[in-house]
Amino acid sequence: xxxxxxxxxxxxxxxxxxxxxxxxxxxxxxxxxxxxxxxxxxxxxxxxxxxxxxxxxxxxxxxxxxxxxxxxxxxxxxxxxxxxxxxxxxxxxxxxxxxxxxxxxxxxxxxxx
Ligand SMILES: [Zn+2]
Ligand SMILES: [Zn+2]
Numbered sequence: 001x002x003x004x005x006x007x008x009x010x011x012x013x014x015x016x017x018x019x020x021x022x023x024x025x026x027x028x029x030x031x032x033x034x035x036x037x038x039x040x041x042x043x044x045x046x047x048x049x050x051x052x053x054x055x056x057x058x059x060x061x062x063x064x065x066x067x068x069x070x071x072x073x074x075x076x077x078x079x080x081x082x083x084x085x086x087x088x089x090x091x092x093x094x095x096x097x098x099x100x101x102x103x104x105x106x107x108x109x110x111x112x113x
Pocket of ligand 1: 037038042070071073
């Protein structure tokens with residue numbers, strides 16, 4: 001098994017696969033950063049949304065695959081599978097610019113592009 005796969009299988013992470021320390025909630029810096037809502041650019045009451053949820057949620061947090069969303073956009077992303085899919089595609093593309101396609105597949109086990 002690759003080192004990356006081993007990392008992904010750990011229950012808890014203190015660093016991401018590239019050695020960067022995570023915050024106390026398990027997040028590394030986002031690869032999709034924004035000061036305001038990532039989708040509509042409205043500021044205020046923002047929540048962190050993990051782009052890849054379910055069993056990939058911790059990995060999503062730890063590898064920067066999360067965005068800041070306002071309550072409206074956050075509700076929409078969870079209710080609208082097309083919007084969710086678009087966000088996943090964008091996140092995978094940005095991940096692959098920073099890292100690689102192979103690493104994405106090893107971590108998330110799925111290709112959204
Ligand atoms: Zn918004
Ligand atoms: Zn969410």
